[in-house]
Structure formats: structure tokens, C-alpha cells
Amino acid sequence: MLRPSYPLIATVSTLTVLVCLTLAGVTALQLFELSIDNTVKLSEHKLSRQLATTTDSNTAMGLLPQNLATYLEQEGVVYASLFSPAGEQLGFASAIDALEKPPLPLATLRNGDTPEATARHQHQLIDFQSPQGDSGYMARLLGGNDLTTVTLPASTAPHSDLPSAYLALGLAHQEIWEPLVPALLKVSIISLGTGLLSLVIMLYALNRHTKPLKRLSVIAHDAAEGVLDLDNLPADTNASTKQVAARLNTMLVDLEAYKARIKTDRSVLSKAVELKTAELSRRNRELSQAVEEASLAKERLRRMAYYDSLTALPNRHLFVEQLKLMLRLAHRYEHHLALLFFDLDNFKRINDSLGHNAGDALLREVGHRLSQAVRESDIINRCDRMQNPVEVSRLGGDEFTVVLNQIDSAKAVEDIARRLLRVLSAPMSIEGQELIVTPTIGIALGPQDADNVEGLLKAANTAMHTAKKAGKNGYLFYNRDMATANLERLQLETDLRRAIERDQLRLYFQPQVDLRTGSVIGLEALARWEHPKHGMVSPGQFIPLAEDIGITADIGNWAMQTACHYLAQIDNVNHGHAITVSVNLSAFEFSSKLHKRAQLALNTHGVAPSALVLELTESLLMDTGANTLDTLHHLRDLGVKLSIDDFGTGYSSLSYLSEFPLNELKIDRSFVNNIDAGENNATLVKTIVAMGNSMGLELVAEGVETQDQLVFLAENGVSVIQGYLFSKPLPFEEVNPLLATGYFQTQIDGLLSDSSR
Template sequence: MKLQSKLAMILIPLVALPLLAVGWLAYVQLQDTSEGKTRVEMDTKLSQLSRQLETIRQTALANLELFSEAALLTQYLQTGDDLERYSLVQPPLLRLFASYQRAYPQYQEIRVLLPDGYEDARMAVPGVPNRTEEENQTPFFISLAAGQEKVHSAFLENPDTGKISLYASKQIELVDWVKESVTAPPRLRGYLSLTVDLSTVEKQLAANRIGQSGALFAVDPSGTILFHPDPGRIGSTLSGPLLAQLTPLARQQGFATLGLEGGPCLVGGRMLDEELLLFAMLPHAELLGASHRLGLNIALITLAAVLVTFGLHLSGIRALLVRPIQKLGKAAQEIGKGNLELSIDISTRDEIGQLAATFQEMSRNLAESHQRIQFLAYHDPLTGLPNRRMFQELLNYSLAHARRAGHQMALLFLDLDNFKRVNDTLGHHAGDRLLEELATRLSGCLRKEDTLALDSESDCRQTVARLGGDEFTILLPNLKNPFAAASVAKRVLEALSPPFCIDSHEVFTSASIGITIFPGDGEDAATLVKHADIAMYHAKQQGKNNYQYYAASMNAAALERLNLENQLRRALSRGELQLYYQPLVDAATLNTVSAEALMRWRHPELGMISPAQFIPIAEESGLIVAMGAWAVKEACRQLRHWQHLGLRPVPVAVNLSSLQFRHQKIDELVATTLQETGLDPSLLQVELTESAIMQAEEPSVQMLVNLKELGVGIAIDDFGTGYSSLSYLRRFPIDTLKIDRSFIKDILQDADDATITRAIISMAHSLELTVTAEGVETEGQLEFLRDNGCDKIQGYLVSAPVPAAEFVRFMQSPRGENHSAAREASF
């Protein structure tokens, strides 16, 4: 007999007997605790269901408090004239209810009930009938009218759908200031009622079974079964004796064995409130059957353990000797095939483990050598930049991506000026050092937005490549506009202007750059490279140390744009920028209530330059940050000056760009300016576009909170043009929404624009925000906005933006003359 067999005869009894003893003890213990585990499962599921129903109830009650604050609801209940109430006030109220239902789809009905139970206004989801318009005889209204609490809720069967629903209602008590005394106490005007669909809870009840044949079910105090996953098993009502046994069980949250569904069952109960009892049940047959199955499983596990022990003994030798040797053989085969990314799973400290470590080290050395060869194949050995071969692949990839996406890209071809002189005077070693330093500066001067985004499997992230000698290329994919390439070329020339320190020598060098734009200057790689090379030689002919577009028209436009940027840099220090002020008036009274500060550039030679020309340049160059800071300080200074003149103070809004919002601590700037000028913070307001505030990260959100704590107002400009969301309106401390002029322009002709405008006004007022309409130019637009409750208007109907001195005259003149003069000037 082999040693392996002899060891098996000894080991099997030593393992089998203890396992059998442990298995028997486990069976006895688990049989005793099977009912306890079932009780824990029942209690857990009942607790989860109770918490979920209570959460739904509390959410509904909280929303009732919020919905009842709506001004439209108050206006509706205080409107005594039926014609006015139903024709004028009810439609916007129902639209407000519809907006609530879009936010909470589970609210089947939102209703206004009069004190006598009449259903005066109702908004229901499609498909829900209305069989009980007179609510005074329904169980819910009877309990609602009889109760003294202002907020009432109950879980009842919905007579309209025949399913269990949550009913929640709040008393609306108001004082009619027109007909009643100021000291009169509020009296009941009606109820705001929600009907909450509990179909999701029913699905959970059906899904959360207890075992295979157990179930969760709900009944009301009269014994009517509000829900059971299998209605045929238990019927529609519980008998009186059975209900008498189950009710105390629910009140005490206990467990008992009761006769249910034709046999003994373990039953657990929970009372959510006086109207809803929850129960969980499991037949005893299944409970005992589980214990028997558990015993059989333990016996099978014990037998399996004996067999496994025998198998482990046989496989031990294979695992310790045969399989490690087989792994080493497979590793040798993989290395021979060229697969060098090996991980040999052998960690023993014996001779086999040492041999595996040797194989692993050999694989790593070969992999490093392979990576070095791959790097040299695609990179320049001197600078480490992508070489000509890799450049061609990057260019082809960029072109394919640009064609698919339909956007522009640029290729910059760079050649050093007088590089041969460095080699001739300082030697080729110095020339190599210069190229290395040049590559570092080129890579460092590119911004993140200039880099090429390749797929995640590629490690070629740089856009700078060396073609050979002193020739370099830069790829600029996904251009916003062709002039961005000139900005990059300008940065490159500026980066090369400081001297290079080569072997204790200061070496000055410059470069000539040719620029081609896809697809205008070529649609394939060869054409783009050829045209960029031609443009580069044109740059050398123009005196070197400059850049040239392949297209002459682009050169002229780029030069004009660069000239305008340079003049804009000096405009701020020369005092050429001015703030114009456009008044905002109350839509109802046409009284001037605030103003918006708008930046203007008065060039000494070109005259007034349109903001459409210089604002985009300021954004791209980053000048907008300094210009925005100046605007804040100038507006505060001007406001303080007007106060000294005795002019009636009105708040002034200053626009902030998204770039300034991201890169400047606006709260610190405003706080310092307010402190220096001594201006009342309530007279300053900052405006941010909707797109800028939607992209705000946590530090930016905190800046807005800090501004709000200072007392500065916050407005969202161009509202409706971005991805509007109630969540961010609640998240940010916003005071005002400014409806974008694109909606106001055709508000009288376009029904969609009119609907959107009404919705924005209604939503803003429900959130207690002020609404301003921009771009109001006609009396018809004014009348529409006034009729729909818009708070303020702004536009040429009132006044065009005017200098500070003219704004003072505007404020000091009679209101009617202001507006007539403004209309004549604007038309």
C-alpha cells in the first residue's frame, strides 16, 4: 500500500468524527434558533416598512407646509368673485400644482377643498378618475373636519382608484384684509390636500416576502385588508375574533402563533397609526421545514468535508510540487513568445520559489529593454519629445478626430533662427544642450487646453514634436477659433525671448513659426505640413522671430486682433474704460428701483468700441479678471459719490465673468472695496450667467455664501438659456432671476416664449425670488409682463445704458419725462 493511501486511512477518521459531532450540535442549536431568526427578519422588514411609510408621510406634510406658502393659493382662496377666481386665478394655480407633480410624480392629486368639503380645485395625474367631487361624506374629510389639528394625515383606501393611498391635508386660515378688520383673527378658508400614490410601497410589500409562503400585509382598524400580495389566500376582511387577536399584537409590536390561512402561523405586528396596522406571517409548516432542510444540509456538509479532506490529501502533492513546476514551464513558454508582462504566482521560500523569482527578474529586465526600444522608436533621444514617426501618427489621429467632430485644428511649424551659428561657434554639444532647453520651454509654455486628448490606452500626451535638427511642430486640436493659434505662437515666442544658459554662455535665439488651419489650409497631413513649412519660410522672410498664417487674410485678421488686445491691455491703465448705467424700473409703477453697470470702451482714435468686440478678447486673454475687479471698485466708488451728491440711492448690479468667478476671490474683493468706500452692501449686487453658476464648484459656492452674508445681492443673468434646475436654485443664495431677452423679444408672437416666461415668473415667486425681464422694448411686452406678475423690467423702453452723469439727470427728472425721453431716444 502506498504512503498516500496509508495517510488517508489515518486522517479520514480523525477528521470525520469531530465534524459529525460538531454538525449534530449545530443542527440542534440552529433548530432552536430558527424561529428567533424568523422573528428578527419579520421585525426588520416591519420596521423598514414603517419607516418608509412614515418618511412618505413626513415628506408630504413638509411639502404641504411649503406648497401652502404659495402666493397664488392665498390669492385664490381670498378671491370672492367666482368668475374671477375660476377664470383668472385658478389656471395659474393649477399650473403651479402641475409643477409640483412634475417634481413629485407620486402625488396623484393636489386639491383645494372648501370648509364644507366641496372640491374647488383639483390637479390629478392622467388616468386618475374623480368619483367623489363632494368630499364631505368621505371618511378622510369626516376625520379631517372633526379633528382640531391644522395638519392631518391618514392611510385610507382611495375611493377613486380602490387602492391604499396617503391622504394629507392642511388647514388654510387667512384674514381677508379687504372685507375684515386688521385685528380680525384668521379664519378657515379651506384645505390644501395631497393624495399620495403608494404603489411603490405595495410593490415592496409584494417583493418582501417572509420565506417562500409568508407575506407582509396591511389592514385598517375595521379589519378591511388594504393590501395583501395574494388576496385569494386571506380574503378581503378579517373576522372579528381574528382582528381582536391581531390588534393588541400590533399595538405591542409582538409575535404570536395564530390560526391564519387555514393553519398555525407565526405572526408579528406593528401599528403605524390608528388607521393602519402592518403584519408579517409565516406558516409553521415552512418554519419547521426549514429546520429539517438545515439538518439535511449539515449532514451533506459533513459528508462533503470527509470527501474534501481525502481529496486535499491527494492534491497536496500536486499543489506543492507538480503545479509550481508546470507554472514555471508555462512562464518559460510565454517569455519565448515575447510576453514579458508575467506574474508568476509562486511565493514559497524553497528552491522552487527561488527559481520562480529568477524567472520574474529575467522577465522584468527583458520588459525594460523592450520599453526602451519602443520609446526610442517613437521619441527623439535628445529631447524626449515625440519624433517624426510619432508626430505623423498624432497628426493623422487629430485629423480623423477633427473630421468626426467637425471642428478646426491648427499645426504650428517652428524653426530656430540662426541655429547653425550656435553649432559653429560653441560646438555641437552646446547646440544639443540648446535643443534640450528649447524642448523644455516649448512643453512648459503650452496650457492645458492646448494639449491633445488621446484615448486612455495611449501615453502620448504632448503636442510638441521634434522632426529633426532645429525643426519642431505643435498640434492644437479642437480650436475655438483660428486666432487661438496666434495666441499660442505668441506665447512660444515670448518663452524663447529670455537667454539660454549653455556652458556658462548666454545664448539668445528666436524662432520663425508657420501656422496652418484644418480644413481651410488642407484636409490631409501632407498638405498641412507642406503649407505650414511654406508659412514658416514666409515668417523668416518677414525678418524672423514672428509667426505667419499660410492664408494672408488670416495674418491680417490675427494682426488686427493682436493689436486690439494690446490696446485693451493699456486701456484700463489709461482710463479709457467707462461704466454705463441702465435703469431697472418697477413693472407696476415704472419707478426706478435699481440699475445695471455695463462696461464700455471709448478708444481715443477709434471711438466707442462695441463690447461684442472687446469682451471676447478680454475673456480669451484673461484681462477680464482685472477689468471685472475694476468694474466692482468703480461701481462702488460711483455709488458712494452719488450718495454724497444727495441722489436717492438705488442698488447697482455689476456683471462678473465665469473666468473671474473661477480664478478670483470675489468675496474678498467685494469686502475690501466696501470697506474702502464705506458703501452700504445692500446697494451692490453681483450678476452671474446661468451657465457660470451651474459649473460652480464648492469653493465658488462658498464665495456666494460669503457675499450673501456681507449683504450683497446675487442675481442670475440670462436665465432660461442654460440647464435650469430647481436643485441649484435652492442650493445657491440667489435673490433675483433675470429672464433672458431672447424670450422677451417674441413674447407676444411666440406662444412657447410666453409660456416659458410665465413659468419662470411663477417658479421664481414660489421660491420667493424677484424676477427681472431684460430687453423690454415695447408697451405690449410691458403689459404682458405686468399682467403676469413680473417684478422689474429693463430695456430700451425705459432707457438705453447711459454715462454716470446722464444717469444722475435721469434720476433727478420726473418719471414720465424720463420714460418719454428714453422712448424717443431708443426709437
């Protein structure tokens, strides 16, 4: 059946109201502008009359300020101000108590206007309130604090185009609108009434034209239900409608006869179909059950074969198959793909500290975050040109991979890598512990870095390990130089593991000179590696390598034993004064058994404990466990001296350091080198010297290279100097002659005497 078109009626009604409101709004704006124009014309007329009252221009100009209040009587004017052409205020009158001066200067009001023109400027007056006191919603609706300031030129000199003054009138929009409101309401009511009357007439005409169609719709609906009575057709129904109704009735009679024949045939057929259907349904249920069981078993086997049981991510087997397919397609269609190889930083330490259950929970959370980040990444979605453009996999342990297929550029891969770094580095709660786990990502591009799975995986793995060495928690693209560097590093690691047994490590010694006696009172033992192929390798190269492969403790033990060996040789020569040897300790060597290792070395070579100095860094003292203090006291009780190395570079406080049984404080070379750089650096060294003296520690300045540094340190109470100014690190055979009493006295006297001239 036909229904009234309510959306159409609503649309027409809305348009009618909008047209009426628009007409009312246009009328209101015209009345507003007309009111302002009328006020301006009256003001111009009044100004002309006032200027014409006298022929004397000075008298006329003198009367204008006195007559400003008369302008406030005009509709909408809230203030009147008289300005000289230079902008000086000559007079002011206001209907607003709070307004004591013009809100804007003349230059702003007449910006860009010719001198003889009447200017308008619309602005707002802060805290404006109508003289009638109305500051409510209606006041804001009628203009609020909006003003239109009109400036009128006033010329007292006849036949002159240049004005003698300017009259500024402030017209409040609210004051102008208020008398217009009744007229606007009448216009709005008349417009709405006219529009609604037009709408009623239109609806009446529409109903008159559609009424026959509605009646025909009712007849068609009854015919569909099998009922049609032509005698009940309305008298005003036309012949076409009657003809349609008759044809519908004839079709219905024929259809009823056909349905009766079909009903008989269907009854016979349905019984036979019911029997067959029941049999087929039973067999179908049995077959469906068997297929479902087989599918479930197949899916279980497939998941066991292709998916990781811990994270539910694809495992290495599925990863390899998919990567092979992607590489073949990339080669065929000349596309590019990227393999991102993830490894979690310090995962073993977390696993060992919190247990394997926590480690498994951590891996599940990492897998979930990776999958979620990949699904939510807009950058990845833009790479979607095939069914599975990205695949997250867990290869085993804490190693994950993400494959990006059909990439457009390396920049897109970088954006994804940075996003995944942010996602995985966010804090996570594992068994009640808040952990921050950072990943390191190696990136290889196919097929340019490798055109097979093994090669691409190896390249990404190499890039990941290189990124770890560069500082972890980052990403790095593979390049072919990495493979060469890794091979060289691997060979260097192998050589370093055998360096001790092959007697390739050497101890060099740098003298510590007492300025008071000119004698060497101590030697710092520094390890060197004499590689048969690469020559002398510095500690800065092989010590980090030793830390990575876990042999730092072995090198430290060798250094302590070798230092005691040379100490025994020094003791056998009568130098006339005691000489100590300092050995650096790393955090990897520091343990509760350190004092036993030191005692074994001293006893093995028959060296007095007081001749051995162990140098500790601030960070080692701060970061080692709760047993640090006990171990230091054991060493002190043994008679070994303890020195804090690189003092001032850490974050320890004086009160904290005072708890440790220290004998010596070494001023770091970074402070010594910057003594000449500024007063602040010199003051810092003086402060460190004062701190050492207050703690009763021997002071040693290392890295002294210039005469000015020596003089400054000597003048500030530092007596023991170590640095290239006296000697570089030397083999024992070359440093031994320097141990004679007063060996450096002549050099010291020359350096200090030159500075005093």
C-alpha cells in the first residue's frame, strides 16, 4: 500500500522554515545597517549645525567638547570622543560609568582611510554593560560587547579639505538591536505564517492527486490475499483501475485451481521423499561426524607441525616454507621483501632470576604484542598486496621474526622497526613483576642480501648481533661488511681464548712519581695483547671482547699473578724505597672469593700484601651486591691496598664512599685534561683533592701530560703524578731503570722552576 512520504514532508517543512528564517535574518541585518546609517546622518547633521553656529573656527572648536554629551541622546551611541588630527584627545563623554576614555586610539579607528572620509571600525569593549544594565543571555544575543565606532571629520576652516578634528561615536550593537526586536518578531511571525500556509496548501494538493493511487494500492493488496469485489470499487475509480482489478481476479481463480492439482501430487510425493530424506539425513550425520573428526585431527597435527605451542605463532618449519614461497614470488615478479630478526636483550638473566614460568609468560606477551602491533600498523597495511603480506614467527628461545612482503622502500621497513621497538619496550607485568624488555632487530632485504632462506636468515642474524654490539635496543640493516667483520671477530675471539696459554698477553707499567722525592713509588699494570698477526692490541679492543666471551676473570687472574711475579723481582732489588703495583679490577672479577685469589697470588710469589694495590671503579662499588663491603674488608685485613679509580666520573657520594676501606683516590684523566679549560674545571679538581684529604686518602692524578697541569696539581696538594709527562706505559725491562731513587728529581725541579719565572 502507498504510504505518505514523511521524509519528503519533513524536508519540505524544514526548507520552508529555513527560507522564512533567512528572510527574517536578511530583513534584520538591513534594519540594523539602516539604523546605524540613520544615526551617522543625524550625527553629521548635528555636527554641521554646531560648526555653523559661529564663524570663528577657534570658538567653534572650543564648543565641540562641551556639546559631546548631546550625541549620547542619539539611538545606540554609548560614548563620544573628540580627537585632534594628530590623535590627541580633546574631549570625551560616555553613557557607561566604567568607560573613562576612548577604548581605541584615533590611528586604529581611521587606519587606511582618507582624512576627509567618514570611517567605521567594529571592535569589542571588554566588560561592556548596557546603560540599562541588561547583561544576560538576551544581551549577548543582541550583540554583547560589540561596538561600531564611527569617526566624522570636522572642519572649521571654510573651503578646506583637511579636517580640524575628528568626532568618534561609539555605537553599541546591543543598544541598536533592542528597538528593532519587536519589528523583527513581527516579520518572523508573518514569514513563518506565510510559509506554513503554503505548506498546508501544498500538502492538500498532494493528497488530492495521490488519493486514487492509494485506493488502487488497497485493491491490489486485497487481490494478493485472494479477495476482490468489483462492486465495492468507488464510483470515482477510472476504467483503467477496474480493468487491472478484473485481470488480477481472473489470475487468482486460475491459480487456485492449479494449487489444488499440485496439492494432490505433493501429498503422494512427500511421503516417498520423507522416507528417503530420513535415510539420507542419518547417513549424512554419520559422514559429517567422520569428516569433522578427521579435520580436527588433521588440524591438530598441522598446528603441532607448524605452530609454536607456547606462543601459538608459526614455528621455524612454517616460517621456512612461507619464506621460500615469498622469495620465489619476489624473484619472479621482481619484488622485494624484508626479514626482521628479533632477539630479546638480557632474556637469559630474566629467565634465570624469575624462573622458567616467568620466562614463558614473557615470551607469550612478546608474541602477543608483536602480532597485535603488526595487525594495527598502518604502514604494514599499505604493503598489503597479497593474502598474507606479513608473518610473525617464533624460531625458538627468545628469537622472533617478522616478514614484510612486497615492500616499497627501506624507509617503510625502518618505520615498522621503530614501531615494533616502541611496542616491545613498553613495561609489561609478568607474575606481579613489572619488567622492561628491549629487543634488538637485525634486518635483511631479499633478494639483494640473499636469495634463499638460509642466506637471508643468516644475514638478518648477523645484522642483529652487530646491532647488539653497537648498544642493543635498536635495529640495523645488513651489509656485506658485517659478514667480513663477524668472521674477523670470530677469529679474534678464538685467538683471545688461547692468548693466555700461548703466552701472548703482556703487562706494561706506567710509573707513579712522587713530586716530593722524585722517585717512582708505584706502577700501574696495564694489559696488552701481542697478537702474532695484528701486532700489539690495546685493552680498549680486546677487553670488551673478553667480556662478551666470558674470559675477563681469567685475564684478571693472569694479570694479578703476573703483577705479583714482577713485584717479587722489584723486592729483590734494593731501591731504597717501597714500590707498589696497581692492578685494575672489573665487575666480572669482583666476587666473594676475590681476597682468596689475591692471597694465593701473593703467597705464590712471596710478595708483601702492602705492595699490591687493587684499583676499583666507582660504578663497581655502587653496583656490586650486598657482599661488596665484606669482600673489601677481607682484602684490607689481608693487607692489600684499595684504590678508587677514575674518581669523579660516577655518581657516588662522599658519605657513601666513606663506608669503604679505601687507601687511595685517583683523579680521573678527564678532569686533569680540562684543568686549563675553565675555572669550573679547576674548582672541581680542587674539590676532589679536598674530599680525598678529608677521607685521609693518598691522592694520585693520572693522565698528566703538560707542565701547567703538573704545576696546578702540585700547588693544590697532589704529590703523586702519573702520565705521559714522565713516562708512557713500558715493558718491565724498560721501566725497571726508572725505579732508581730520585730518578725524576731533576726533571721535576726543572718543570717547577720554569713555572715560577
